[in-house]
Amino acid sequence: MNTNNNLTDAELQIAIANFSNGANRFAEDEKRGVRDQRTGRFIQHADYGADTKLNVQFSVEPVLSKLETYLAGGVPKYVDMDFITITIPGDNGLVIHTPVTDFYEWRFPNEYEDFKKGQDAAITGTPLSLWPAMQPAQIAELKHQGIRTIEQLAELSDSAAGVMRGFYQMKNKAKQFLDDAKDKNATAVVRVQMEEQAERHAAEMKAMEDRFTAMLAQVIPKEKKAKPTEDLG
Numbered sequence: 190m191n192t193n194n195n196l197t198d199a200e201l202q203i204a205i206a207n208f209s210n211g212a213n214r215f216a217e218d219e220k221r222g223v224r225d226q227r228t229g230r231f232i233q234h235a236d237y238g239a240d241t242k243l244n245v246q247f248s249v250e251p252v253l254s255k256l257e258t259y260l261a262g263g264v265p266k267y268v269d270m271d272f273i274t275i276t277i278p279g280d281n282g283l284v285i286h287t288p289v290t291d292f293y294e295w296r297f298p299n300e301y302e303d304f305k306k307g308q309d310a311a312i313t314g315t316p317l318s319l320w321p322a323m324q325p326a327q328i329a330e331l332k333h334q335g336i337r338t339i340e341q342l343a344e345l346s347d348s349a350a351g352v353m354r355g356f357y358q359m360k361n362k363a364k365q366f367l368d369d370a371k372d373k374n375a376t377a378v379v380r381v382q383m384e385e386q387a388e389r390h391a392a393e394m395k396a397m398e399d400r401f402t403a404m405l406a407q408v409i410p411k412e413k414k415a416k417p418t419e420d421l422g
Contacts (some may be wrong), residue, residue, distance in 0.1 A: 213295075214291070215291075215292070215295045218236065218295075219295075221234060221235040221236060222234030222235065222236075222237070225241065228299060228300075229297065229298045229299030229300070230297065230299075231296070237296070237405070237408075238405070238408040239408065240296065242277065242278070242408055243275055243276070243277060243408070244275065244276045244277070244278060245273065245274070245275055245297050245300060246273070246274045247271060247272070247273055247274075247289065247300065247301060247304035248271070248272050248273075248274065249270070249271060249272070250269070250270060250272050251267035251268070251269060251270075251316045251318075251319065252267060252268055252269075252270045253265065253266070253267055254266050254267060254268050261371075262370075262371045263370050263371060264315070264370040264371060265315045265319070265370065266314060266315065267314060267315055267316055267319070267338075270288055270289075271288065271289035271304075272287065272288055273285070273286075273288075273289050273293045273297075274286045275404070277404060277407065277408065283400055283404040283407070284400070285400065285401050285404065286397075287397060289301070314337070314338030314340040314341065315338055315339040315340065316337060316339075317331055317332070317336070317337060317338065317339060317342070320339055320366065322362055322366070323359075327355075327359065330353065330354070331353075331359075339363045339366055339367065340363075340367070342359060343360060343363035343364045343366075343367055345360055
């Protein structure tokens with residue numbers, strides 16, 4: 190799964206704000222459907238059909254924060270964000286992959302709750318998995334030690350040298366990576382990237398909306414159309 194998600198900071202804030210608005214804005218929508226008490230999914234719903242037909246998977250993915258990257262002088266800064274992937278069995282052409290908002294939290298409550306119970310605390314920084322210099326085995330070892338970003342590795346105390354193989358080499362590489370990122374006149378680069386990514390993201394969101402509409406059209410039974418009246422004239 191592609192984890193190099195590019196969302197504007199405004200969109201990130203909107204998605205995050207949707208989690209804590211307090212009121213249940215789906216109270217009326219809830220009355221329009223019937224849930225399976227075991228799974229929490231809608232068996233039937235006037236607007237969404239039967240959610241029992243869908244494959245749903247939640248995940249945590251690093252999202253590039255353009256604002257934080259800009260403020261850090263071009264050093265890539267990421268934030269952990271919850272995503273949901275929805276597919277229809279037997280139809281690989283229809284895939285919804287989008288940040289989790291209160292809509293999806295409401296629509297798939299049991300699964301999202303189970304997902305959150307096993308989720309690590311959110312972090313801000315550059316994930317080790319997005320650094321080409323790191324091998325999978327090194328990333329796994331660092332994560333075992335609670336290190337998840339390049340920034341955390343660069344700032345480690347020397348007291349960790351006794352429990353980590355190649356500690357000083359990895360730490361120095363991390364420092365060099367951050368220094369190099371600052372030395373590439375990154376401010377101008379980031380501004381250009383922000384504009385390009387905003388345009389690309391707008392196109393991706395439009396395509397995602399079209400796919401989602403098409404997916405719902407297949408899941409929700411279509412009303413039978415009345416036959417046209419014959420012309421008796």
